[in-house]
Amino acid sequence: MQEHEHVVNVLEEAKQAAERGDIIRLKQLSDQTIHSTAIYQDSDNILVAIIVYSLSKLLERRQNYSPKDFEKYFKYYLDTIDYSRNCINQNNCPLFRDRIKEMLSYRGLSSDLKKSVGEVFEKAKINKASKIYEHGISMGSTAKLLGISLWDLTSYVGQGTINDMKEGETLNIRARVKKALDFFE
Amino acid sequence: MEKAIIFDSGTLITLSMNDLLEMLRELKKKFGGKFIITKEVENEIVTKPMKIKRFKLGAMRLKKLIEDKTLEFPDALGISQNEISKIASSILKDANAMFIAQKRPVHIIDLGEASIMALSKLLRNKKIANLIAMDERTTRMLCEKPQNLERLLSKKLHMKVIQQKQGNRDFYRGDFIRSTELIFVAYKKGILPKNKDLLDAMLYAAKFKGAAISSDEIKIMERL
Numbered sequence: 001m002q003e004h005e006h007v008v009n010v011l012e013e014a015k016q017a018a019e020r021g022d023i024i025r026l027k028q029l030s031d032q033t034i035h036s037t038a039i040y041q042d043s044d045n046i047l048v049a050i051i052v053y054s055l056s057k058l059l060e061r062r063q064n065y066s067p068k069d070f071e072k073y074f075k076y077y078l079d080t081i082d083y084s085r086n087c088i089n090q091n092n093c094p095l096f097r098d099r100i101k102e103m104l105s106y107r108g109l110s111s112d113l114k115k116s117v118g119e120v121f122e123k124a125k126i127n128k129a130s131k132i133y134e135h136g137i138s139m140g141s142t143a144k145l146l147g148i149s150l151w152d153l154t155s156y157v158g159q160g161t162i163n164d165m166k167e168g169e170t171l172n173i174r175a176r177v178k179k180a181l182d183f184f185e
Numbered sequence: 186m187e188k189a190i191i192f193d194s195g196t197l198i199t200l201s202m203n204d205l206l207e208m209l210r211e212l213k214k215k216f217g218g219k220f221i222i223t224k225e226v227e228n229e230i231v232t233k234p235m236k237i238k239r240f241k242l243g244a245m246r247l248k249k250l251i252e253d254k255t256l257e258f259p260d261a262l263g264i265s266q267n268e269i270s271k272i273a274s275s276i277l278k279d280a281n282a283m284f285i286a287q288k289r290p291v292h293i294i295d296l297g298e299a300s301i302m303a304l305s306k307l308l309r310n311k312k313i314a315n316l317i318a319m320d321e322r323t324t325r326m327l328c329e330k331p332q333n334l335e336r337l338l339s340k341k342l343h344m345k346v347i348q349q350k351q352g353n354r355d356f357y358r359g360d361f362i363r364s365t366e367l368i369f370v371a372y373k374k375g376i377l378p379k380n381k382d383l384l385d386a387m388l389y390a391a392k393f394k395g396a397a398i399s400s401d402e403i404k405i406m407e408r409l
Contacts, residue, residue, distance in 0.1 A: 035341075133323070136338040140194075140321075141292060143295075149240065153395075155394050163322070164400055164401075166399075170322075179316070179360055183314070
């Protein structure tokens with residue numbers, strides 16, 4: 001894993017933020033790993049960004065779940081963060097990946113929460129993909145990196161302000177339109 | 186003179202999501218050339234989404250465009266997949282070595298995008314005029330204004346990103362349009378009703394489904 005010290009710090013801070021219920025901080029922390037993700041395109045860095053962002057979304061939706069069910073899963077989630085920090089510290093990324101897989105298929109969850117966890121993780125992937133695209137990595141590369149469909153990414157990206165960035169205007173629009181019209185003559 | 190438009194996945198996805206594939210069929214009839222996709226693009230717009238329920242209908246509609254030959258493959262212009270693959274890997278290698286951050290190259294584009302640039306080069310070699318229809322901005326920036334991509338990467342990564350070399354000359358020779366320009370052409374050609382409100386709605390629908398166009402550009406386009 002790249003920048004593992006930074007990742008361990010992010011996880012540590014994420015746990016504290018989750019205990020305080022600080023959803024905004026969790027989202028900020030998740031974005032902190034995006035810079036290195038865009039450069040190194042390391043799947044473990046991405047996974048960290050996804051689990052931190054998913055945690056913020058689960059906290060945001062906690063009212064929708066039975067409190068007993070949620071508290072049980074929340075505790076397991078925080079234990080997983082501790083466990084992940086240890087794995088990363090020991091440079092044992094396969095163990096970290098296995099634990100995240102296990103967390104996603106955690107037994108004993110109500111069907112509602114189980115479905116929601118899966119949904120939150122999928123949406124977190126798309127959200128992180130859009131951030132990486134925003135950083136200047138192409139859609140094809142980003143979709144491949146996150147293992148998502150271009151259909152998901154395309155529609156999500158359009159809803160934000162990415163396409164209004166001045167850097168994206170690379171040719172005068174009149175010239176581009178003329179080129180298109182002339183080509184159809 | 187023969188001519189072709191090479192379509193990237195994003196443009197076709199945008200048009201499919203906005204129910205504008207019939208417009209594309211009509212544009213093809215007026216075009217007098219070929220609309221081409223690579224195998225990599227077919228994989229993204231048909232093969233993969235066929236397995237995802239929420240995109241299956243869109244994929245089936247696009248498949249129909251292939252079946253009725255609105256969209257064709259490069260062999261229709263005498264270009265083999267082998268030729269494309271060979272040039273695409275060289276373009277991919279060059280593109281992904283162009284920008285350096287923290288002493289390492291940043292992986293900018295993927296094989297699908299490189300295959301489109303490769304096909305464009307092969308068509309030029311055959312003296313077939315071509316445009317690339319691509320809604321995503323990174324590849325377009327790389328080809329049309331790499332200094333903007335360098336600036337964007339530096340700004341977003343909060344570090345100095347350096348354009349290490351000028352890059353493959355083939356990058357700078359592709360001409361790009363987006364789904365929004367196709368909508369505009371269809372409007373001007375009378376394929377779409379002459380209704381400014383409808384044009385505005387369609388251009389923004391394309392933008393919100395992923396076409397990398399700014400609101401300022403749309404405003405200018407609507408005045409043309």
